[in-house]
Every structure is written in structure tokens, then in C-alpha cells.
Amino acid sequence: MPTDSLLSAIVLTPGLVGLLLLATPRQAVRLQRWGGLLASLATLAFAAVAWSRFDPANAGFQFVEFHRWLPSVGIAYRLGLDGISLVLVLLAALLQPIVFISSWRSIHENVKGYVASMLILETGVLGAFLATDMFLFYVFWELMLVPMYFIIGVWGGERRIYAAVKFVLFTLAGSLLMLVAIIYLSFVFHAQTGTWSFAYEDMLKASVPMGHGFWHSPQMLLFAAFALAFAIKVPVFPLHTWLPDAHTEAPTGGSIILAGVLLKLGTYGLLRFNRPLFPEAWQRATPLFLTLAVIGIVYGALVAWAQKDMKKLVAYSSVTHMGFIVLGLFAGTLASTQGALLQMVNHGLSTGALFLLVGVVYDRRHTRLIEDFGGLAAVMPLYTGAFMLATLSSIGLPGLNGFVGEFLILGGAFPRHPVIVAVAATGIVLGAVYMLSLVRRVFWNPLTIEENRSLADLTWREALAFAPLAFFMVWIGVHPGTFLSLSEAAVRRLIGG
């Protein structure tokens, strides 16, 4: 298989199939379901090919594609894959078929729209990870917004419109400033070199003046504009309040993608753009972001503990986990950055799995309130085992994936920021507090509610959706080197280590 359009195949396959499916008749639900699943499996296969052909020793972009688009201003269709984007592309490509399998039955209204939205969303996500043109990145970035708006707003819960609007307003508020910053950056490059370009690698050569203070420092302002967009997406405390609402209202598949992939674009953006483009500003903003990260870790865990809704609890746990990732990025050592990248994957797996599993009981009982359950272990042993595994992955039990990420992040950050790490490590305790409280209240204790007595265990389809997540939880936990080695060269180059 030739690799000169491999990345385009990865990016465009889902979106094109999605558009094609829009032309199918409304009743052709089978076709739409299978079409969505096969398209996402094909994308996964392409991503796997990229993995097999990838050269981990090469720190630069591979399988590079270039097509002229708006040459007069230097905008082009540029795609490229390095170790950082590879692991995230693999994650996104893995989660999409899982979403289709898990929502096979639970989505039965307007299947066409759902499948098409999901596929177009996947194109946006993959495009954002693979774009090496700043403008193209922005296009894919905004492209994600529309299908996600529909996914929450159409197939969501009771307060879905409020949640969808809140999601869009938050995201848009950040990203418009980012657009301004991208254009300004291109102007800086033009002023310094005389040529117009939006290519990421050209932008790396532009040196944005640091100036002084904040308002008189172009670099600080640009950093802030990028960072705001990404921090909202992550989300960094206190910009996180859109997240629980979006999650609670989104359908299960939407939550899996939102937590599993979309949030990663925030941390990916910080790593890919903020760090190398604005190194001095990064240095200056480090104390602020480290502080916000540990606040997010502790605060997110505390609020998660107080939740009465299972899904909201998992949503707030994302705030904690993403706090660890931000901490790893801003601690800035090779180990902590590698850990942060790995933790992006880990969080996608464990939180994706938890949302998937919360969806399982929601489909059966149409409630997610913790108090409506209890003693499920007696009637759903397989489900309990699966939930237990996802919980242990989430709370960082050694031997599973989450531990490796936390270990690298905190261990890598400790020499530089011991106090920050000590505070963050309390998050490991608190993580066990809210997750094990959840397990106890849902799965253990006496089974007192009659309706729960007849709950069916995992179906083969649900088990099939969960199995790959479990597989990778163990794989990364036991042999993380497989994935760490993919990204090491690229991360080294990016952080200049």
C-alpha cells in the first residue's frame, strides 16, 4: 500500500462516508449503522498501517502531504504525522468503532444524522491531530464543533439544548481569539521573512517578540490566545463548568468521544503549539498553569465525590485526570511530558470505558442516579468485573495503564516541583475515594431495589465494545514501552531535550 495519501485516507474516510450516508433514505438504518462501523474500522485500519510504517527514530513529520490551497496567503493543505500525533490518532481511531458498537441499539431515532455527525466529527478530530498548517488546523478545530453540537443537542438528555449551547459558547469564545492569534503569527512570520505562510514548521521559525509585561508582550498575548482556547477544551480549572453539563446531557457515544478524544485536543494543542511557538511565555505561564492544574486535580476529585449522578461523577473525574496531564506538560521534563502524552491515551481508555459502562445501566434503567442502584454485583457479575477494571485503571493501580502515566508525570515533575507534586499526589488518594465510593454504592451493599433484580448482564455486543479498551489498559500497564517509544523522539525534539 502506497503511503503518499495515507494521512488523507485517515482523515477523510469517515467524513466522506458520513456525507454519503446523509444521502441514504431515512429508513435505511441497517445500512447507516453498518456504514458507520465499517468506515470507522477502515479508518482504524489505515491508522494501523501508519503505525506499522512509522519510523520511531524520526522525530519529524512523516507521510507528509501537501496540496496548494490559497497560495497567495500561504495557506495549504498540509498533513503530517509524528509520534505525538500518532498515539492520539490511534486512540481516536480506536474509540470510534467502539462508539458505534455501543450505541448500536441505544440510538434509534434519526440514526442517519447520528452516524453522519459522528463520522464528520471524527474527520475533524483526526484532521486537527494531523494538520501541519495552522489555518487547516483551525478549520478542523471548528469543524468538530458543529457535529458535537448536534450530538448533544439532538440525541441528548432533558437539558440538552442548554448544555449544547454552553458547550458551543465556551469553545467559540476561546477559538475566535486563537484565529486572531494564528493570523497575527503569520504576519509576524511575513514581517521577518517576507513570505506568507501558515505552515506549522515555518511558524516555529518565527520568533515572536517577548516585549515586557503582559499587554505589551506580543508573545504573551499570542500565548494567552492559544492557551485560552486549549484551556477551555482541556478543561483547566475554572473553565471546566461546561464539561459536566455537556457530559450529563450527551448520549453515551458523545461522552466517550468528548472525554476520550476532544479534551485531548486541548492538551495536544498546548503541547504542539504553545510550548514550541512561545517558549518564553510558556516559561512565564508555568507557575500559573501548574497551580491551576493541582487545583483542578484536588477540586475535581472533591466535586466528583459529591456527585449523585454516575455520569457527572465520571465527568468531574475528567477534570482531575486532565489536571495531571496539564501538570505533566508544564513540568516540562521528558518524563513528565511523555507521561502526559501517555496519560491522554490512558484517560481516553479508562474514562471512555467508564462512560460506556455507565451507558449500559442507563440503557436498562433510564436512570444514572447512584441511589437507584446498589448490589449490582449479585446480578451482573461480568459487568461488575468490567467496571472494576475500568475503575482500577482510572485510579492508577500499578499493572494497568493509569499508573504508568501518573508515575511518569509525577516522577518527572518531582525534581523541579516537589511541592506541586506532593499536593497533586493527594489526588491519587482522592481518586480512590470517589471511585471506590461509587463502586460500593452501585455494585456492593444489599440489593434493595426490586427493579435491579432482573437486570441483564453485559450483552455480547457491550462486551465486544469494552474488550479492546480492557486489552489496551493491560497492555499499556504492563508494557508501556510500545507506545512511549513511538513518541519519544518527537517529544524530545518538541521540548528541546
Add this chain to the structure above:
Amino acid sequence: MKDLLWLIPLLPLLGAAVNGLVGNRRGWSKHATSGVALTASGLALLAALGAIADWAATVGTHAAHVDRVFTWIPAGFGHTTGGLLANLSVDFSLRIDALSAVMLFFVTFVGFLIHIYSVGYMHGEEERPYARYFAYLNLFMFAMLTLVLGANLAVLFVGWEGVGLCSYLLIGFYFEKDWCAAAGKKAFLVNRIGDFGFILAIFWTVKVFGTVDFGALEGAIAADPARFAAAATPIALLLFVGAVGKSAQLPLYVWLPDAMAGPTPVSALIHAATMVTAGVYMVVRTNFIFRLSPTAMLVVAAVGGVTAFFAATIGLAQNDIKKVLAYSTVSQLGYMFLATGAGAFAGGIFHVFTHAFFKACLFLGAGSVIHACSGEQDMRKMGGLAKKIPVTYWTFLVATLALSGIPPFAGFFSKDEILGRVFAAGAGNLNGFGVSYLVLWVLGVAGAFLTAFYMFRAVYMTFHGEFRGGHEAEHHLHESPPSMIWPLRILAGGSVVVGLLGVGKAITFGSDLNWFEGFLHHVAPNVEVEHAPALGTEWALIVLSVAVAGAGIALARRFYFGPQAFAAPRRIAERVPSLYAAVANKYYVDEAYDRTVVRPLGKLAHFSWKGIDAIAIDGTLNASAFFTEIAGDLLRFLQTGNVRNYALFVLGGALAAAAWLLL
């Protein structure tokens, strides 16, 4: 065999996988379950014995053999400040030396016996829970063996958290009972508080040494002890925080008594013989760090000594037979830390070793008693069982004598070694803390008295006098099946003989027959004081500790035996009711934690959600949305659509701008 070390933990892991994955199926019989589980743990025992023999024969007991299995976390930490290594990658490597050999032996040996015992004890369970039980038990063996064999702090931590998980799962085995569910969760969380310290200690070690490998750490310290002296204290203290959680010491001991909610064989294996001693093992394993820090050593000894006494006092007034044993375990673990803190690392491990036999025997005996009494655990409803279940009685009595420190039973030798060493540390003014060590020695001796008292109180209440459980229960009294009796006999035998492995110097009038100490000398040499006590002093100490234990037994006999049984303690309870209530209610420590930690944290969580998230953050946003709306409404008045109005605005703006530029 020594190159197949990884096989030892892997075998039980496979057993756990089979029973965990297939045990749910219909048609998977209990015989199949126990067959798989016993084969796995039995083979692990054989593999362990083979590995020990091979290591001793080829490498020699003075040296360590490390088996690097694979690279676990390849990471360029690289940013160590003055570290020894530029890059750190954490290997999954296993290590066998004298210390891990001791642990390996009794963990697999006692573990296998308890697997056998469990076949009888759990026979009433249905197929599914039965398979789940043995899967967890095998999984525990895997984690414990990883802990013991781990060649670096990170692999040790894998086992460390793994045994915590299994403990959690097994305490909550009867998950449909809410107190079991609560106890399991509590155990995991309290342990996690300890692990918080442990993980920080690992990071600190990486920062200072650039490695977490035991051999490399020891080598680095041996080469230049002065360089690492400053970092040793915080690292050692943080490691000890982990040990305090795992080994149930003050102030984190509260999970262990609750852990008795699990099946009794689990209490024997995990919460007496093996897992809870992991903290002691870890301190001894890293003794090269601890011995650099006199402060940390004193803290270890003080926490151990105070816990030993404190937990023993609670044991005085417990009526649940398993609770008595649980507090006794907390107390005995305290003795082990007291020993290590006084520099008697081998002595600490020796007590770990002997304790594994007699405490497992006691718990299994208690299980046999509970089995006979149809599930009853309250000693007030027992009595006179000696005639009904004689084997259980005799084995329980032997183990009790061992625990009380009566010669020639095992506990006598190990406890005597500890008290002797602590006294020597005090008399020899170890690290300048002589007075502190003497105070701790007094606590230790007092604890020994209490130990003998509460253990014989349990023996008299359970096995002597008249049966107090009613006719119905009396009718059901029966001796346990052979699968339960034989492990008791073997462990009781162990409780008699294993002490002979570590006969103290004084007992043999100065000739060194202490095989155990010599065996461990190259891994964990004792910290010797300059002026060891004279032989006469040592003999006086031995006589004293035996006399104290005898006094405890005599008092228990007066209080709980014969026609006047229970009269004296009742009088005491009536005379000082508040003291009695405080002891019986475990000094209200759980209640205090609840009020000072758990509830405030819950309130903070609730406030963060309702106060900060909903009001402070979203409130601000909603307010700004509201003002945007109002601003929009106001601005709408400006958009009249009238061109002349706009022209006026433009003119006004231009004038204002010009004025600003000019002025």
C-alpha cells in the same frame, strides 16, 4: 530454577485468571476451582523452594541474584539533580537474596496451607462465589510474591498496591452485607493514604539517586554514605508512611480490625501472616536508607512501640474472637517496627516469620471455632469448647503460648530478641536516644503482659467453663474437617519449632547459634551498640519477660476461669465505667476520624460543587450573559437604521479622536 523467578508469581496469576474468567461459567464445579487454585499455589510453593535451593547452592546465601525480566517503564527521567544515572528506566526485575528467601518461603508455605484450609472452610459457598474467592486468593499470592521478589521500589510497589487490591476484594467478599462493603473500602482508602507517602518516597529516591533498584541504591550509599545522609531522613520517613498504612500502625491502624469482615482464612493469610507484614519487610528491605537516619529510626521505633502497647490495651476488652486477634496483630506488628527502629532488622523479620506461623494458626483456629459455632464470633456465647473440638483447642493453645512468649515456643525467641535489642539500644544510648529507647522498652514489656492476658482471656472464654451459646448451637458443635485440621496441626507444629532458628546468644550463654540472624546478616545487618549488655543482664531480661507473660496468664486465669469467672472484670467495669467504655469502644478513634477528617472533607466537597461550581463560576458566567443581553438591548437603540444618525456618530467619534490626539 533461580532464573525462573518470574514463574513463582506467574503460577498463581494463571490460577487466578482461570478461575476468574471461567469460574463464572455454568458447569465449572467447585472441585475444578479448588483443583486449579491449589495446583497453582502448590506449584508456586515448589517453584519457590526450588529457587531458594538453587540460589543457595549456586550463588550462595551471602549474595543476591537478580533476574531482569523485561523493561517496564522506559523513560528518560534524565533530570536528576546530580543523579548517578543520566537516564532511568524501570525494569521489571526480581531479586532473591536472604531476605526475600525468608519471605518467599513462609508466604508460599503458609499460603498453600491456607488454600487447603479454605477448601473446607468455604465449602458451603455456591460455585460462583467459590470460584471468585479462590481467584482472589490466587491473585493475592501473585501480588504478594511480586512484592517480596521485586528488585526495585517500583516493582515492590506493584505488589504493594496489588495486595491492597486483593485485600479490598476479599474483605468485601460478602459484598451484599454493607459492613463488609464499607470495611473493604476503608481498607483500601487508608492504605492509599500510606501509599501517598510511599510514592513520594519513590520520586524522592529517583531524584536523589537516579535509580530505584535496591542493589544500586545500596551500592551508592555504601560508596558515599555522607552524601546521602541529608536526603535519607525524608525518604525514610515517607517510606515509613507507606509502611504505617500497610502494616496498620498508629495512626492508620483503623482499617485492620474492620478487615475482619472478610472470610477467616483471608484474615489469617492477608491480615495476619503476610500482607500486613509487608511494611516491616519494606523497612528492612530499605534498611540501608533507614540506618543513615537516626531520626527516622527513632520514629519507626516509637510508632511501633506505642502501637504495640496501645493496640494491646484495646485487645483487653474485645469480645469478638477475631477482633481480639486483629488488635493482637496490630500490636505484634508494632513489636516488629520497634525492633527495626532499634536497629534489629533481623530481629524484626524473625518476629515476622514466627508470627506468620502462630498467628495464622490462631486465626485458622478461630475460623474452626466459628465454623463449629455456626458462625458465632462472640466469645461471650462460647465456652467449654475444649472437649468438643479438641484439635482446634490444642493447636490454638500452642499458638497462644507462642504469642504470649512462653519458652520454648516460637514467639518466645523472637519477642525476647526484640525486647533484648531495644533494651540494648537504650542502655547503649543508640544514636544518643538512649532514654527514648528505654521508655519504649518499658512499653514493650508492659505490652507483653497485656498480650499474655488478653490471649489467655480468649482461651478461657472460648474453650473453658460452660458453653453459653444455647442448646441449639451446642447441638451443632463439631470438629472441623481434615482439610481444616491438618493446616492447624502443621502451623501449630511450626509455632513450636521455628523459634529454634533464631535462638538468642544469651540463651546459649554466648555461643552464636542464631542461624536466622546470620542468614540475614548480609542483607540487613543489625545496628550494633558499642556497649552490649552483660550476659547477666540479658538473662535477667529473659526471666523478666517470661515472668511478665506468666503474670498475664495468671491474671487471666483468675478473671476468666473457674467458678468466679467474669466476676472480677465485671466489678472493674462497674467501678470505672468511663475507662471501660473507652477501651471497649476502641477509644472512639474511628468516631474522631469521622468527625475531624471524613465529614469536613465531605462538606468541602459539597461546598466546592454547590458553592464554587454552581454559584461562583457558573453564576458569574450567567451574570455576564445576562449583562450581554442587556447591553445588546441598549445598543439596539443606537442601531436606528437612520443614516444621518450614523453620520452624527461618525462625526462625534472623529471629533473625540482628534481631541484625544491633540490634547
